[in-house]
Amino acid sequence: MEKKLGLGALTALVIGSMIGAGVFSLPQNMANVASPAAVMIGWTITGIGMIFLALSFQHLSRLKPEIESGVFGYAQAGFGDFIGFCSAWGYWLSAMLANVSYLVIVFSTLGMLFDQPDMILFGDGNTWLAVAGASILLWVVHALVKRGVQTAAVINMITTIAKLIPLFLFIFCALIAFQWDTFVFDFTGMHFDEQHDLLSQVKGTMLITVWVFIGIEGAVVVSGRAKSRKDIGRATILGLLTALTIYVLVTLLSMGVISTEQLATYQNPSMARVLTEILGPWGSVIIGCGLLISVCGAFLSWTVLASEAPYLGAKDNMFPKSLARQNKAGSPVNALLLTNGCVQISLFFVVFAGSTYDMLLAIASEMILVPYFLVGAYTLKLAIERKDRGSLFWVGLGASLYGIWLLYASGLNYLLLSALLYLPGLYFYIKAKREQNTDIFVGSEKAAASLLTVAACLAVGMLWQGMI
Numbered sequence: 001m002e003k004k005l006g007l008g009a010l011t012a013l014v015i016g017s018m019i020g021a022g023v024f025s026l027p028q029n030m031a032n033v034a035s036p037a038a039v040m041i042g043w044t045i046t047g048i049g050m051i052f053l054a055l056s057f058q059h060l061s062r063l064k065p066e067i068e069s070g071v072f073g074y075a076q077a078g079f080g081d082f083i084g085f086c087s088a089w090g091y092w093l094s095a096m097l098a099n100v101s102y103l104v105i106v107f108s109t110l111g112m113l114f115d116q117p118d119m120i121l122f123g124d125g126n127t128w129l130a131v132a133g134a135s136i137l138l139w140v141v142h143a144l145v146k147r148g149v150q151t152a153a154v155i156n157m158i159t160t161i162a163k164l165i166p167l168f169l170f171i172f173c174a175l176i177a178f179q180w181d182t183f184v185f186d187f188t189g190m191h192f193d194e195q196h197d198l199l200s201q202v203k204g205t206m207l208i209t210v211w212v213f214i215g216i217e218g219a220v221v222v223s224g225r226a227k228s229r230k231d232i233g234r235a236t237i238l239g240l241l242t243a244l245t246i247y248v249l250v251t252l253l254s255m256g257v258i259s260t261e262q263l264a265t266y267q268n269p270s271m272a273r274v275l276t277e278i279l280g281p282w283g284s285v286i287i288g289c290g291l292l293i294s295v296c297g298a299f300l301s302w303t304v305l306a307s308e309a310p311y312l313g314a315k316d317n318m319f320p321k322s323l324a325r326q327n328k329a330g331s332p333v334n335a336l337l338l339t340n341g342c343v344q345i346s347l348f349f350v351v352f353a354g355s356t357y358d359m360l361l362a363i364a365s366e367m368i369l370v371p372y373f374l375v376g377a378y379t380l381k382l383a384i385e386r387k388d389r390g391s392l393f394w395v396g397l398g399a400s401l402y403g404i405w406l407l408y409a410s411g412l413n414y415l416l417l418s419a420l421l422y423l424p425g426l427y428f429y430i431k432a433k434r435e436q437n438t439d440i441f442v443g444s445e446k447a448a449a450s451l452l453t454v455a456a457c458l459a460v461g462m463l464w465q466g467m468i
Helices: 008-017 022-031 036-063 070-079 082-115 128-146 149-177 182-183 197-214 229-258 269-278 280-317 334-352 359-383 391-410 412-436 446-462
Strands: none
Touching: 008 149, 008 229, 008 280, 022 197, 022 229, 022 269, 022 280, 022 391, 036 197, 036 229, 036 359, 036 391, 070 082, 082 128, 082 280, 082 334, 082 359, 082 412, 082 446, 128 197, 128 280, 128 334, 149 229, 149 269, 149 280, 182 229, 197 229, 197 359, 197 391, 229 269, 269 280, 280 334, 359 391, 359 412, 391 412, 412 446
16 A cells, blocks of 8 residues: 655655755856846745745645646646646656756766866766766666655655755855855946846846746645645745755855855856865865765655656546556556656757756756746636635735746747747647547637647747757
C-alpha cells in the first residue's frame, strides 16, 4: 500500500524543489542585470507576488479538494480541457528543462573543481564526458523514483537539510564581511548604459526570480499523496518563506561584499567566488560540495514533479491514457520514462548546441509563466462566481496581476519562443481526445489553438532571421 506524505515531507519537497542550482548563481545573475536598488525592488515585487500565488494554492486546495492534479487541474477546471492541457504541457516542459539544467550545473561545478587549463574534462557541463556522467546520474535517479515517491521523499528530506547548511554558512560569513560602502557605491546602477533605467533593471530580474521560485507548487502537484489536505497549504507557505529569506540575504549580502560591477563578471556558481573572497580557497570547495548536494536533491524532487505532470494529465483525460499507468510502488512508470527519455535527448542537444545553464534557465522560466498565471486567474474567477469579495478575491486579483506583470516583463521574444515549444504538445492532446472519441476542440478552444499556431510560426520566422 502506498504511504502518504506528511507536513515535514511536503515542506521538504517544496524547499527541495525551489532551492536547487539557482541560489548558487544568484549573486552574478542579479548583478549582471540590476543594481542593488533594482534588486531590492525586484525581490519585493516577487516576494509579494509569490505570497499571493502561495495563498492561491492554499485557498484552492481547501475549496477544491476534489482537484488532485494541482496547477494544471485548476486551469482545466476554470478554463476547459485545452487550456488545462497547455498548463500541464508548459509545466511538464519547464520541469523537464529544469532537470536538464540541474545535470548541466552539476558537471559544470565539477569542471570548476577539477578542470585544468590544459585538460578540460567537464567544461560548462556540455562536454561529452559531462553528458556521459549526467546520463548515468539521470538513470540512477530514474531507478530510485521507480521504487516509489515515498522513498524519493525521504531521501529528498535528507538532502534538503544537508543543502541548507552551506547556505546558512555563506549567509553568516557574508554578514560578517558585509560593507555598507560597497553596497551603496553604485546603488541605482549608473554603470549600466542609458537604456537600462531602474524599471528596465527591475524587469531584468523577473525571469531570474521566477526561476528560483519554480517548485513552490511542489506540495500541490503531489496533493493526492498527502496525508492531510491542510498540510498542502501549510507546506507551500512554510517553503516559500524559507526560500524567500535565503534568496534575499544571499543576493543583497553578496553585493555588500563584492562590488556589483565585479560580481557581474564572475563565473557561476558565483557564490563560490564570493565565499572564496571571504574564506580563501576553501570557499569554492564548500560551495561546490553544497551545490552538488543541493542540485542532486532538487533533481530528485523535480524528477518526481516532472513525471507527475503527464501522469495526472492522463488521469484527467488531457494526455494519452498510457501515461497514467503505475507500477506496484505507485510510481507513474510510463510518464517517468517519457520525462527522462526527453531529458536524455536534451542532454545530447546541449553538446551540439553548446547550451549553458543560463540559457536553459531562461527557457524553463518562461514555460512556467502561463501555468502560474492561470492559477491566479482561476482563483479570481472562483471568487467572482462565489461573489466572494473577501480574501479569495484579493488573493486571486493579486496573483493574476503578478502573472500579467511576469508575462510583460519577460518580453515578446520569449513569449513567442514559448509558443513554439507549446506546439508539439498538440500531438498528445489530439491523441488523448481521439482515445476518448470526443470533440478535439470545443467552443473557443479552436481559436486558441489557431492563435498558438500563428504565434509559433512567427517564432520560427524570428528564429530564422536571428532575432530571438
